[in-house]
Amino acid sequence: MKAGTPAGAVGAMCGAHAQVMSAAELSVALRLEGATRSTVREALWGTRELVKTHGPRGTVHLLPAADLPMWVSALSELPLVGPSFPAHVRMTGEQTEKVVEAIAGAVRERELTIDELGEAVVAATGPWAGDLVMPAFQTMWPRWRQAMAVAAHRGAFVYGPARGRKVTYTAPPPGTLPGPALGAKELLRRYLLAYGPATPEDFAQWLWVPKAWAARLFASADLEEVRFAGRPAWVVAGDTETPGEPPRGVRLLPYFDAYLVAGRPRELLYPGAAAGRALNGGQAGNHAVLLVDGEVAGVWHQRRSGRRVHVTVEPLRPLTAARSRELDDQVARIGEILEARPELTIGPVTTGPHA
Structure with missing residues (x-):
């Protein structure tokens, strides 16, 4: 992977959280000079140097396609942890293996929506896989869907391009099976x-x-x-060199940016009042944040309206004139990435987490 490319940036981040795709596009483009959301989309759906699949924590991530064998190898080694479903919901190990195999076989020929994939899985495994027993978002999902993250970690599928408003699933790139030295x-x-x-x-x-x-x-x-x-x-071992100067500058990071999720100790990244304002029950990433010199110093929110994007920034302490100019530059960069004309307001952010 070349430095200065979407794949290079995502590789350096150890994946870009992509539950909210617009936030992932912003996360990646912010790390690349001159890149926009279209740059990231082209890398994902055009050149396919990126793939969208389940990564760390079982959540949806963008990963470099060239790194997928390493990720599949590593994630396949992980001990299974996750939601503990009641006994009547859970699948046995044998059933999970059958579902993973069925998913891999179903997406081998074409891209499938979740409903089409479900039909193929039930046809290949049996009616038990389609039992609506899994609570999810005020509805019930079929039993087989609890194996989706495991199937992705085994390299059975990746996400395909949307079909209208529907998500699709497809086969991973050739050569995804892990090599012997990876893990x-x-x-x-x-x-x-x-x-x-x-x-x-x-x-x-x-x-x-x-x-x-x-x-x-x-x-x-x-x-x-x-x-x-x-x-x-x-x-x-040997990686003990540290920067001569602490981080400087103003940045606006989106929801679930890799720096926010992975950065620890939390008390250094979210000092003082920042923890109460920008963490949600101790969890990082639910708020888009203002960084000043590498530390969380406020929150922000963006709202799209036609060709404009309204950016509201709530600093936890007054910004100096120099910092305010840096913030103006960062807002302009956000507008460039989102391909919109930005408008900045300094004031309270009234939306809740992940809004």
Whole structure:
């Protein structure tokens, strides 16, 4: 992957959270000079240098297509954790394997909507897979859908281009099966290069795995212990050089930006009042944030109206004249990425998290 490309940026981020696709487009384009949302869309649906699939924490992410074998290898190694459904909802290990195999077979020939995929899975496995027993968004989903994240982690499917308003699923790029040298250790190495120094607890939280499993992985990898923020932490062996100067500048980061989700310790990233304003029950990413010198210093919100985008920024403390000019530049960049004319308001953000 080349530096300065969407795939290069997403690889350096260890994936871009894409539950809200517009936020993912903004996250990636902000890291590339001159890029817009169209740049990211072309990389995903045109050149296919990016893929959309389930990544860390089982959530939807953009990943570099070239890295998919590593991700499939690493995610396939993870211990299964997640929602604990009642016994009458859960699938057995054998049933899960059948569903994963059915999904892979169904998308091999063409892109399918969720309903079309469901019909194919039930036809291949049996009526039990279609039982409407899984609570989801004020409705009930068929039993087989609880295996979607597992199937994605095994490389059975990736997301395809939308068919109208409907999501589609398709086969992953050729060569997705993992190589023998890839796996969780390689993912840990890349995570630490991006977000280290870090602890097993940090990594477990980011990947949504048991802390004990993460601790064993750290112990087996080629790492180096350092002191960071008054605590022992780890980096890739030899990766101990630190920047000579602390981060400077003003940035506007969207929902679930990788820096917000992976950045720890939280008390350094969200100092003082920032924790109460920009974290949601301790969870990062539900608010788009204003960064000043690498720390959360406020929240912001954008609202699209035709060719305009209205940006409201709520700083937690007054900005200096120099910082205000930097904010103006950042808002202009947001407008460029969104291909809209930006209008800035400094004032309270009244929308709730993830709005």
